[in-house]
Amino acid sequence: MPHIDLPRELPGISAGFAFRPETAKPMRELAHILLHEPNTLTPGERELIATYVSSRNDCYFCQTSHGAAAACHLGDANTVKQVKSDFTRAPISEKLKRLLVIAGKVQEGGKRVATDDVEAARQQGATDMEIHDTVLIAAAFCMYNRYVDGLATWQPTDEAMYAQMGQHLADEGYRVSSMQRPVQEELTAVS
């Protein structure tokens, strides 16, 4: 049960967002810019960074929903699993591997990021902007994950729900809630 009286039937962060729209607005906007807007890092790569950090923070809702978004962008759910379990062996670029090292350090604490980590990413072609965005994505998910778990939000283990949410996030981004399109209505529209 959530620690506070959150709107019912809304999973994970959607409940916190509905409870406090004033803070939801900049939090959605930040996610939209970091994960969805045009960037030299692909949306799939950025969602993988978000998923990896959420997995390290053991946040079920965030790692599952962002993992689903990453899978939609990549057209491949297996890579998402591999990145979470051992990204060094996953079929991803050397640059992304170096950025995931940085993201993992940020998850432990900002001071863990070493000059060598940044240099290694740069040698694989990472730009200052890409390094910046990697650090901020990792830092931001240390916020989102704590927000979702710190309020003990409802986190159903319903794969279909996450698949639908991932598709919405991949298509529309983060400005509009994926929960504003009721499942029932969509099913009716399809049939």
Place this chain on the structure above:
Amino acid sequence: MPHIQLPEGLQGIRGPLAFRPETAKPLNELAETLLHAPNSLPAGDRELIATYVSYLNDCYFCQTVHGAIAAAHLAGDEDLVKRVKADFQHADISAKLKALLVVAGKVQRGGKHVTATDIEKARQAGATDTEIHDTVLIAAAFCMYNRYVDGLATWQPQDEALYRERGKKTAREGYVQMSREYIENTELKPQGA
């Protein structure tokens, strides 16, 4: 030296905020809403929560500048800020704020550390759901801001007078207004717009 080439002469978070104005905007608006906008928790209490979490995360810039903002809200009581960092249970603050600082400290370690008992104690000391929500989110947000500031190895001069002066100004004007000092053409939006 910062890990990436940040604009020179800007301390702490100001460097990366000026480097990437697109993300600076929601980052400043979030801080504005959580720490500066009207709230049943006084601004001083909210800044103490931010300072305490930044202290636990060992972020020099954030704990010093938010400590200074907290002191400015608390009639210049810098000693109280120090006592909250060192041992808030024995600081001269309300029982409610003590209970909320327990929650904030748990969030800093990880969201799942917050227990129903922690929340119940805060509620018994008079905390509302929105106050508990905001405490969790302030603590979570500073786990982001602190990592952003240290993860890029920003320039953090040890200059107490600088932070004291800036703290007074930020306490007065808020985060969005202050961002005009280091980001050009910062759009000023009213709350909730």
